[in-house]
Amino acid sequence: MNGFLHPRPFRRNMEKPMKTELLAAGLVTIAFPALAERPVLTVLTYDSFTSEWGPGPAIEQAFEAECACDLRLVPAGDGAALLARVQLEGAASDADVVLGLDTSLTAAAAATGLFAPHGLTPATDLPVPFADPLFLPYDWGWFAFVHDRAKLPAPPDSFDALAASDLKIVIQDPRSSTPGLGLLMWVKAAHGDRAQEIWQAMADNIVTVTPGWSEAYGLFLEGEADMVLSYTTSPAYHLIAEGDDTKAAALFDEGHYMQIEVAGKLAATDQPDLADRFLAFMLTEGFQAAIPQTNWMYPAVTPAGGLPEGFDRFRPAKSLLLPADEAQSTRDAALAEWLAALAK
Amino acid sequence: MTAAGRWTVTLLPAGLALGLLLLVLAPLATVAVRGSGMGLGPADWAAIRFTVLQAVLSALLSTVLAVPVARALARRRFPGRGLMITLMGAPFLLPAVVAALGLLAVFGGAGMLNMGLQSVGLPPVSIYGLHGVLLAHVFLNLPLATRMILQGWLSIPAERIRLAQSLGFGPAQTFRHLEVPMLREVLPGVALVILVICLTSFAVVLILGGGPRATTIELAIYQAVRFDFDLARAAGLAGVQVLICALATGLAFLVAAPAGFGTGLDRQAALEAPRGWRRGLDAAVLVLATLFLVASLVAVALRGLPGLTDLPSAVLPAAGRSIAVALVSALVTTATALTLALSAARRPAPLVEAAATLPLATSGLVLGTGLFLIVRPFVSPMQVALPVTVLVNVALTVPFLYRILLPEARALAADYGRLADSLGLHGWPRLRWLILPRLARPLGFGAGIAAALSMGDLGVITLFAGERQATLPLVVQQLTGAYRIEAAASASLILVVLSFALFWAFDAGGRRAAP
Numbered sequence: 001m002n003g004f005l006h007p008r009p010f011r012r013n014m015e016k017p018m019k020t021e022l023l024a025a026g027l028v029t030i031a032f033p034a035l036a037e038r039p040v041l042t043v044l045t046y047d048s049f050t051s052e053w054g055p056g057p058a059i060e061q062a063f064e065a066e067c068a069c070d071l072r073l074v075p076a077g078d079g080a081a082l083l084a085r086v087q088l089e090g091a092a093s094d095a096d097v098v099l100g101l102d103t104s105l106t107a108a109a110a111a112t113g114l115f116a117p118h119g120l121t122p123a124t125d126l127p128v129p130f131a132d133p134l135f136l137p138y139d140w141g142w143f144a145f146v147h148d149r150a151k152l153p154a155p156p157d158s159f160d161a162l163a164a165s166d167l168k169i170v171i172q173d174p175r176s177s178t179p180g181l182g183l184l185m186w187v188k189a190a191h192g193d194r195a196q197e198i199w200q201a202m203a204d205n206i207v208t209v210t211p212g213w214s215e216a217y218g219l220f221l222e223g224e225a226d227m228v229l230s231y232t233t234s235p236a237y238h239l240i241a242e243g244d245d246t247k248a249a250a251l252f253d254e255g256h257y258m259q260i261e262v263a264g265k266l267a268a269t270d271q272p273d274l275a276d277r278f279l280a281f282m283l284t285e286g287f288q289a290a291i292p293q294t295n296w297m298y299p300a301v302t303p304a305g306g307l308p309e310g311f312d313r314f315r316p317a318k319s320l321l322l323p324a325d326e327a328q329s330t331r332d333a334a335l336a337e338w339l340a341a342l343a344k
Numbered sequence: 345m346t347a348a349g350r351w352t353v354t355l356l357p358a359g360l361a362l363g364l365l366l367l368v369l370a371p372l373a374t375v376a377v378r379g380s381g382m383g384l385g386p387a388d389w390a391a392i393r394f395t396v397l398q399a400v401l402s403a404l405l406s407t408v409l410a411v412p413v414a415r416a417l418a419r420r421r422f423p424g425r426g427l428m429i430t431l432m433g434a435p436f437l438l439p440a441v442v443a444a445l446g447l448l449a450v451f452g453g454a455g456m457l458n459m460g461l462q463s464v465g466l467p468p469v470s471i472y473g474l475h476g477v478l479l480a481h482v483f484l485n486l487p488l489a490t491r492m493i494l495q496g497w498l499s500i501p502a503e504r505i506r507l508a509q510s511l512g513f514g515p516a517q518t519f520r521h522l523e524v525p526m527l528r529e530v531l532p533g534v535a536l537v538i539l540v541i542c543l544t545s546f547a548v549v550l551i552l553g554g555g556p557r558a559t560t561i562e563l564a565i566y567q568a569v570r571f572d573f574d575l576a577r578a579a580g581l582a583g584v585q586v587l588i589c590a591l592a593t594g595l596a597f598l599v600a601a602p603a604g605f606g607t608g609l610d611r612q613a614a615l616e617a618p619r620g621w622r623r624g625l626d627a628a629v630l631v632l633a634t635l636f637l638v639a640s641l642v643a644v645a646l647r648g649l650p651g652l653t654d655l656p657s658a659v660l661p662a663a664g665r666s667i668a669v670a671l672v673s674a675l676v677t678t679a680t681a682l683t684l685a686l687s688a689a690r691r692p693a694p695l696v697e698a699a700a701t702l703p704l705a706t707s708g709l710v711l712g713t714g715l716f717l718i719v720r721p722f723v724s725p726m727q728v729a730l731p732v733t734v735l736v737n738v739a740l741t742v743p744f745l746y747r748i749l750l751p752e753a754r755a756l757a758a759d760y761g762r763l764a765d766s767l768g769l770h771g772w773p774r775l776r777w778l779i780l781p782r783l784a785r786p787l788g789f790g791a792g793i794a795a796a797l798s799m800g801d802l803g804v805i806t807l808f809a810g811e812r813q814a815t816l817p818l819v820v821q822q823l824t825g826a827y828r829i830e831a832a833a834s835a836s837l838i839l840v841v842l843s844f845a846l847f848w849a850f851d852a853g854g855r856r857a858a859p
Contacts, residue, residue: 047818048825052658074726078825080570087573088716094724108573168453173550175567207453208472208554211547211563214824214832215441219551221829222445223454237827296827339387343556 040070041274043263044095046082047075048295055287055294062286069274078212079178079261083109090114091268096275099138099263099282103321104181106135106262107328116267118276122283124300127319128258135262138282139297142256142316143182144249145169145227146234152226155250159187162227163201170207170216170225174335177212178259183229185327186257188334189320195334199341206342232256236310237296248314255318261297357687360680361699367739368703371714372586376579378717384580391559392584395543398474398560402481403539407531409482410489413633415523416626417490418497419618428634429494430848432487435637437796437843439817440484440547441824442644442836447471447480447552449643456639472554480548485538487637488793492537492748495786496530497523499752515618532596533747540589540704540743561585565707575713582710589705590698597697648837651830658819659835663842666799666816669730670846673737673798678791680738681745682753686779688746689753690761700746703739711736716808729808733815737798744797745790752786781857788854792847799843816842 050056050073060071074095076085083105086098091114101109109115115134124130130137145162147155156162162169172180187195207225210216220228227250235247263282265275281287288299292308299307322330384392417429435443450456451471458468471479500522508518546562553559561581568578681700688696715732719725725732756779764770764778780787800817814822816839823832 047822051819051822051826052656053823053826053828084570084573084713088713089720092720173556173563175571176550176563181571203555206555207470208551209556211550211566212825214821215444215547215551217827218441218445218824218829218832219448222448222452224448224452234827241827339556343390343559 038068038070039271039274040072041067041097041271041278042072042074042095043097043099043278044074044076044082044085044093045099046079047077049073049100050075053294055290058290058294059287062290063278063281066281066286067274067277071278080105080176086114086266087112093266093268095266096269096271097263097265097278101135101262101264102178102182103258103260103262103324104178104185104327104331106132107324109264110134110324114266114268115264116269116272118265118279120280122280122301124283125298125302126260126300128321130260132262132324135264136279136282137260137262137300138287139291139295139299140258140260141231141233141297142258142319143179143186143229144232144234144251144256144314144316146220146230146247146249147227148246149248150246155227155248157251158253159191159198159202163198163205165205167205167226168207168224169202169205169227169229170219171209171229172213172216173209173211174338177210179213179216179229180209181331182257182259184331184334184338185322186320188330189257189322190252190254196337196341199338203342209342231259231297232314232316233292233296233298233311235314236292236308239310240293240308251314251316255320256316257320259297260321357683357693357696360683361693361696364680364699364703364739364742365695367735368586368706368711371711371718372579372582372706374714374717375575375582375710378575384577384584387559388561388564388577388581391561391564392581392588394558395560395562396588398477398481398549398558399539399542399545401474402478402485402542403535405478406482406485406489406538407493407535410486410493410534411527411531412626412629413486414490414493414497416629417494420626420630428630429491430851431634431637431641432491433792433796433847433851434487434641434840434844435484436488436793437800437847438484438644438840439800439820439836440545441551442820442840443484443640444480444548444551445647445833446640446644447483449647450639451476451479470554472552474553474558476552476554477549477558480552481538481542481545483637483640484548485541486633488744489534489538490633491789492534493527493530495748495789496526496751498785499755500526515622530751532599533750536592536596536701537704537744537747539592540701543585543588543705544707562707562709565709569709569713578707578710578713582707585705585707586702589702593697593701597694644840645837647833648840649834651834652837654831655834655838656819656823656828656831658814658822659816659838662814662816662819663838665730665813666839667842667846669733669737669815670795670799670843673734673741674791674795674846674850676734677738677741677745677794677798678787681742681749681790681794682779682783682787684742685746685749685753686757688750689757700743704743706740708736708740711739712808725808726813729813732808734798737794741794741797744793748786748790748793749783752783756782784854784857786854788850788852788857791854792850795850796843796847799846800839 048054056073060073063071076082079100079102082098082100086093086109089095117133118136120136122136124137126137126140145155156165156167171183174180174184187198191198208219210219213230216228217230219225232249235249238244238247263279265272265279269275283301285303288301289303289305291297291299292311298311417425438446448455448471453468453470461468504522508522513521544562546560549558549560550563561584565578565581568574568581684696684700687693716725719728719732760778764774769778816835820832820835820839823835
């Protein structure tokens with residue numbers, strides 16, 4: 001990926017005097033002395049990570065300050081599109097690191113054989129033990145139903161209570177969105193064989209099912225539903241960015257399913273050492289401190305300054321998480337139950 | 345005929361048609377070849393059934409409802425008529441999610457309609473379900489249908505109208521002898537375009553459909569590509585979409601019949617506007633249609649206004665990129681569609697017909713994925729993000745322009761073709777003195793649609809865009825994905841206003857240039 005000094009553009013004018021080529025090459029080297037030496041690390045990630053309001057800019061600056069390299073964050077659609085992109089590119093990928101898969105996708109990602117072990121055993125502040133030879137966590141969150149405290153002062157405290165109420169909820173489609181898939185796993189992990197029964201009982205509470213998180217959250221903010229499937233940290237966004245104290249996450253007795261976002265090194269990378277350095281950097285202050293107020297998730301390692309206001313407001317007593325392979329193997333059956341319960 | 349003449353008349357259209365077909369089918373084939381997996385399951389067949397059902401109903405409803413609106417616009421003259429015709433372009437140009445939110449502000453659980461019902465003690469109505477999907481598709485497509493049918497009304501020569509008047513035709517006879525033949529020629533094409541648009545509609549159907557009952561083929565494709573990485577299934581589903589589209593095209597081809605009015609002398613003559621109850625009826629139709637379309641547009645504008653003062657810096661450059669893409673796309677699309685329509689107007693051309701319809705039915709995701717696989721061995725996808733976006737926009741908008749141009753190109757060939765041939769008017773002079781002036785109105789309208797659609801289309805940019813190539817729709821999507829709902833609403837408003845300005849500029853230009 002040393003695109004800038006690639007000789008190909010100059011080769012086209014072979015007939016021309018050599019002098020021009022040398023002069024041109026010289027000028028480029030003078031103009032971009034740093035680029036000439038700096039190796040490039042390409043990290044494939046989801047769109048919102050690289051946007052100007054995402055964690056990308058701060059992290060790029062922090063890593064480039066210490067790596068003497070050029071960190072390129074390449075957006076590849078949303079979380080679910082990321083794995084498809086990795087598979088499309090296969091071993092010929094230009095990317096060195098993939099950042100942004102979540103725990104419901106890691107088994108499928110491991111099965112592609114495209115990832116290499118990271119060889120690290122870092123200490124993290126996750127509420128559950130998490131060790132994966134291929135993937136390192138960088139942030140995490142609990143799924144939760146978010147509501148407006150002013151309109152709904154006493155939210156339900158379990159799926160059964162929610163199903164028994166006449167509250168209206170918006171959820172995401174597990175076939176196109178990772179939070180939607182997370183809810184599927186949540187019901188399955190909390191209720192096992194009762195999952196289909198729960199879905200049947202909740203069917204009349206579901207106003208609609210949206211293709212992605214943003215549409216569902218937008219509908220909730222427009223007043224189309226009492227609650228929306230999101231994260232326990234969503235109210236913190238409204239508190240910090242908008243000074244709005246009214247949003248809250250309903251805590252469920254059966255516990256809350258977790259989403260852990262991970263990164264992994266591609267086996268075909270041409271920068272293995274730099275990729276290792278980036279993965280190690282990922283769990284240091286320079287990366288982790290940027291996470292809470294840009295990605296609105298819990299950082300995998302709590303920064304020295306602690307967590308921002310509002311992040312400890314809605315902490316479930318119990319965390320739920322199916323092991324990656326189990327999440328993968330139960331998915332099809334859980335999806336079939338979901339379809340059967342709601343497609344009537 | 346000279347060699348150059350043969351080139352422009354036969355070889356160029358055939359080449360363009362083949363190019364378009366290749367652009368659509370090669371990515372599909374590439375995805376199919378890369379995939380290995382099972383065929384279509386029972387859930388896929390359910391999705392196919394629902395998709396066809398909603399698309400057929402949406403097309404019928406939009407087309408049927410557009411007839412009285414277009415007729416009232418054609419035979420009445422009132423202040424604000426021109427503005428209303430221009431506004432007719434607006435809903436069609438809305439990005440799907442923005443349109444859905446606008447509709448919800450009117451028809452949703454907390455919308456104006458339900459607030460009104462509540463205040464007089466009536467139970468609320470729910471928008472979610474098949475009826476919500478149809479409502480949204482009528483909202484998006486009724487204006488397009490109205491504009492296309494209105495073109496038909498305007499194309500009835502003044503001489504025929506005068507003749508009808510001197511024969512003392514009443515409204516019923518005018519309808520039978522003038523309007524029905526025109527509708528018979530225009531309506532099948534209109535219904536076909538809308539049907540095919542609704543076949544691939546995805547976000548609107550899911551948001552308003554109320555749950556997995558409303559699963560479309562496009563969603564099944566998403567699932568196949570993104571969660572299962574089952575490319576064979578994705579290609580199979582996309583193939584089914586193309587097949588349905590081909591069947592519908594064939595059907596429309598059989599049903600449509602040329603009106604055969606013959607030529608006129610371009611004198612202005614409006615259909616006689618009947619008095620009495622018909623006047624009241626036309627007024628009611630226009631008021632209802634305007635209310636239906638404008639209420640949601642106003643809601644979109646109101647949502648976007650508060651955030652305008654505090655926009656992220658990414659919005660402006662993205663807007664510039666989008667405008668550039670839209671202008672280039674509009675230029676290429678107009679040239680391509682004009683070539684195809686002129687060729688099909690001379691003689692029936694099934695190849696051209698297919699090439700000008702199939703792109704509409706293509707799944708955006710499969711098209712993007714296929715192009716990605718084709719391009720990648722040769723060049724980094726990021727480097728060609730904007731050219732590929734233009735190419736895909738052209739493929740996806742040519743069908744609209746083709747449908748808009750075809751009826752008038754046919755009339756042009758029938759009325760002036762022999763005269764121009766006998767005068768030896770070929771090549772550039774023919775284009776300059778005959779075709780461009782006579783087709784100025786549909787060309788302007790079509791170029792406007794092409795520019796605005798290219799402006800708002802997410803298309804393949806999500807797969808291809810690099811760090812600094814985001815277009816405005818992509819920025820809107822990124823903003824909504826990061827809680828920035830207010831900024832996203834403002835960026836959407838800018839997107840809509842820019843799209844509409846482009847549309848208006850082309851459309852008004854075309855109308856002004858028309859004889």
